[in-house]
Amino acid sequence: MRRGDAGQVEKEQRRELRARVAQRWRIRIPDTDYPPEICTTHNVSRCGLYFLTSSTHYLPGMTVCVIRNFDPDDQLIVEEVGTIVRVDSYNKDQKGVAIQVLTKR
DSSP: OEEOTTSOEEOOOOSSOOBOOOOEEEEEOTTSSOOOEEEEEEEEETTEEEEEESOOOOOTTOEEEEETTOOTTOSSOOOEEEEEEEEEEEETTEEEEEEEEEEEO
């Protein structure tokens, strides 16, 4: 359960448990000129991640390509497809982005 904007208690919609784990992920928006972003997660699950960013180009419903535990020297990188399910505003400089990972590419 969590509190909504008007203070009402909302039913939790998460399907997976989250772990507060800091992992490096690479986030890429396909077919755009935006450069990939290397981020550190705030929390993760088997099927998703949440990270903080100062980037403003992430929108709910947007398709992204992600790489878990990103290491630029890794020769066996597996890119997965995900969807942005939520973007939270923390202040004028910080956004929280929730991504549901859908499939491996």
